[in-house]
């Protein structure tokens with residue numbers, strides 16, 4: 001499969017500290033990919049590397065199927081980005097700010113500026129100077145600037161930070177529309193699972209500079225949130241049978257009498273139970289359960305999930 005963005009063993013070291021280690025990202029054309037991580041996990045650092053603001057210490061970045069070379073402007077023209085707090089020329093109007101940006105990027109179809117301002121709901125305010133803008137308006141203007149050159153790839157670092165509930169919903173609708181109606185590939189970061197869960201097709205989980213999982217939201221329910229909980233006095237024996245006879249590795253010891261078995265597609269749950277009983281494991285209780293998406297991601301974010 002070809003990806004709009006892929007990285008291979010991407011690493012960044014700053015002042016002797018590994019900020020990112022061996023990050024392998026895979027972002028498909030047209031999808032909304034959400035990078036989820038706690039504060040300080042490395043989300044902004046990934047953005048800075050993808051936009052060329054930082055140079056990788058090690059590893060490779062491919063954008064649109066081509067290796068990103070430092071100083072290369074070709075791929076930059078195909079990307080719109082909103083990283084950190086957006087800075088504008090405060091004394092100029094919003095529209096003038098976008099015109100300057102388009103000129104700088106070599107994009108000369110100014111219809112896209114009106115379209116961008118309309119999409120973020122700033123058509124009327126576009127004629128006002130930016131110094132009169134509120135924080136939320138500047139955030140929206142930042143997005144308008146990012147899409148004013150009609151990019152194929154949109155990189156948004158924490159675009160929902162500081163937005164009120166109405167602003168949040170509008171931003172979510174807008175990002176979905178950019179993906180569905182304009183075919184843009186969107187890569188955004190957030191520490192809010194709920195927000196990503198509502199719009200992302202794929203979620204990547206980053207923890208302490210490592211990308212520990214990429215999951216397609218359509219598969220997540222089936223593959224990761226269902227499990228069997230087995231209660232037995234013979235946990236040691238049960239674990240040995242699961243590993244050695246059934247060749248399973250996707251299970252977790254919860255306490256001295258409880259095991260959680262994930263990945264129920266292979267082998268069938270009935271086979272697991274039959275094999276345990278035939279090998280003399282005394283099963284106290286067995287039940288099929290679902291963990292919530294929140295539990296699933298919290299495990300990954302906080303480190304109790306497997307890597």
Ligand SMILES: Nc1ncnc2c1ncn2[C@@H]1O[C@H](COP(=O)(O)OP(=O)(O)OP(=O)(O)O)[C@@H](O)[C@H]1O
Pocket residue numbers: 014015019037038039040041042043044045046191
């Ligand atoms: N310029 C820098 N020099 C040294 N360390 C840095 C620099 N920028 C970021 N870091 C460190 O890199 C790590 C990752 O930071 P980063 O900003 O990428 O995380 P983040 O996931 O975006 O966090 P947040 O959600 O708080 O913005 C942090 O430990 C941070 O202190």
